[in-house]
Amino acid sequence: MAISFKQGSSIEHAAFVVSIVYASILFATAAVQHYLFGTQVWDIGLFEQFSWLIGEGKIAAISSLRQVAPLEDHFSLLLLPLGAIYKVFPSTFTFIGLQSIALGALPAIAASLAVKRQIDARLIWALICAIVLCPYSFLVNRGDFHPDVLTIPFMIVAIYEVTQGRRWRYYLCLLITLFAKNAQALFGLGLGLYALTKGRYLRGLISIVISIFWWFLATHLSSAGGDHVAMRLGYLGDTKLEMLATLLVRPWIVFSVASPESIFLYTLGLSLPFLALLRKPALACLLGAAPVYLVNVISDSGIQRELNHHYSIPILAFLIAGCLDSLPLVSVKARRIQKNVFNATLVFSLVAFLGYSRVMYFKSRYLPRLPEAVAFQSVVSGIGSQESVLASSNYVVHLAGREKISQVEKEDYQVKWPFDVIIFPSEKALINVRGRLKEVGKTKIGRTMNQVLERAKASGMSCSQPNDYVRLCRKGAG
Template sequence: MPSLVHPSRRPFVILSVLYTAVLFSSTAFQHFLLGSQVWDLGIFEQFNWLIANGGINQASSLRNITPLQDHFSLLLLPIALVYKLSPNAYTLLGLQSLALGCMPALASDLCLRKGVSRPLTWALALAIVLSPYSFLVNRGDFHPDVLTLPLMLLAIRETDQPRRWLYYPCLLLTLFAKNAQALFGVGLSLYALAKGQRGRAGITLAISLAWWFIATEMSSAGGDHVGIRLGYLGNNKLEIITTLITRPWTVFREAPPDSILLYTLGLSLPFLALLGRRSWPALLGCTPIYLTNIISASSIQRELNHHYSIGILAFLIGGCIDALSQSQPPSMQRARNILTATLMLATASFIGYGRVSYFTSRYLPRLQEARDFQQAKQVIQPTDSVLTIANYAAHLAGRQQIEQLEKPGYGPVDQYDWIVLPAPDIPINIGGKLKRVDRSKIAGTVARIRRQAEHSGMTCQSANRSIVLCAKS
């Protein structure tokens, strides 16, 4: 029986399988060690649970809006079908790991189809594997737009191809991840224009802008994200543009130059040796996303563990393929030098940005608490309502009613079937640091909720050393 994978591609497929395993193992282990938060993993799990159980028009108790009112992510519909087969957060993390993990094999296949030499193809594959952004964006969190990374790269590569059957479906599926994916569409239209594809550029721009206006209107209940993040530049879009043109230095009030530099280096360093003069259309394509991130008042848009730069990663990989598939390939010695330089740069970026040490400083110290939590939650049924802290909510979000006690408005405590609290003397993650509960900012809230629960007739007792459970009598 012939192999399904061509022998020339087999090493890269094996690399992708191993990379996917590493990605999933690291994010699953971090999640098990209570290293994920309700924003956004817990929220997206509840969205998927609602859709999978026929509640697409029902408001999420964690977000107070319906699933599609959060960025109008139509991609949640097929994701929820997969989630229904295995309803837990690990399913979402697995899908995301698979999307990121397939990138070395996909990029390598595109390179080999373009006639790129094997050393340079290996260089790009290893740059992707060692990219700290690919590693961090998957750790303990989930976002639908990350799942579209392979589709974004395919759309980029199909831009100058005469066929349309692959380009436009990839573009549409990418846009369907969220309204802000229109920025990728605008960037793709710039890329097409730079490639001389004026007609395709115009159609892509029209589709992307139409999606932006439709999706933004449909998700208006989720809040004005543009106003929240760019409001310091002006009260409306015209004032924002005017400020950027006349007083661009205003941006540095919210985004210091050093943070912009570190952000840019973290994204691009693994790929620097692979970029060339033919990469400029792809670099032009990533400017709408890049500029939006660096001018945002929300600093998380310039952090490598968030999803806001996933489109930039697609354009960087596409730019590398453009540069490597030049008409006159470099000599074998120069190709090996590029491979060596890429390995050095990518390794340095991973060591500097990868945050591997977080496992020993933030996550592994909570191993016993994680075990105790998993044991304690066994008595909680999927139909039960729960009040708990944000860390635990990320593990209990697959239900209709769950609230986090850090958020005001959770109401009377006796309306819940279960209240899950940490014991006073265990360390939990507060603002990136481990602090004992009784010495943290939530100490008063935890103690007050337990008193209210006991006063209302609920039974509160230690399930084990780390977890306190309050249940209706």
């Protein structure tokens, strides 16, 4: 049943409000987790230092955290505008806010595209519910920051524009997506495959060629950051040809690094909210998602199958697009069928969110560190942005906007001595060790911190414990 112009406008306005609320929730949860030491140097700390360097005009400078220049990590050209934004708003919360807006915009974007396709209002709301309750969106926003997550609205628009006459919007969205990192070439490859299945042969072939060219160019220009393919797929062979041959001859070798159970749970967590909305027309989108999905499944790195990491962002875009391709077929069905689809989507989405969203982490891992977070903020405000800092990894994330900063967990800090400031948690403070909070003094890294502080005192630094949770040493302090 087609919706009227008035109905469509009303739905778009309501979806816009949902997006504002959704983005606010995403920002609040991610910001609280960050404040309570729930984020990591890899990767939000890295991208903050990269952005600081770019904002200061030091694009060729070597990051003290990553040991490469900002563009030598994944050749992310999006870091250039991010550096300019960070120069104006120098805060980790700037990145969290931008990422929350990108993910929060999905309900409004999906509703707008659904209205254009004359999808029934009830089904549009079903898709909005699936997006809002999708555990992956919630988790990936809490899982630090990555430039490719910012491009998901452009991915969805690019997929939609495949069948439209406008070329400039399609190619603009494709390029913005590719500029996030070299590995986004997998999305471009999937987009090309999608275009081919839709009968847009020239557009599909051009997209594939552009993506392959970008992969080789960006990979070459970021080679100093390491061969990520070899690191994650090296068990398949020493060369790309050997890897492909191994997959063709012995595909079961994948189960040596990824159990069938982990693959199933990963797939279920991603797709469950959208299952009731997908129909046969979604097969083209599932083909488009295949390059990213298959790489994640066969990777030796288990984090690529974790829902709190960014590797599955293109898959989410194709799942939403698959729903948009499917729902016109459901819109012509009886109202009873549409109601069943809505109810099933709501149930599946709630089950997925409750099962995968890790909300209880706030109680077990983050909130117990609230007193330390407050104490840390009272001390860190006195550290200048030009001072060099050595800190524990949880603290580095909050101090990464500077040229010289190192984490005590990495032994390379020793060659960068001396530092202007050393800041560690006290022995009674809590630290996350493999998912459990332990007192710092009872851990191996805690003993390392004590040794570093003794060295600092011996070198003439003035050391103190300004409160119950933080230990601080300063160079030349009186």
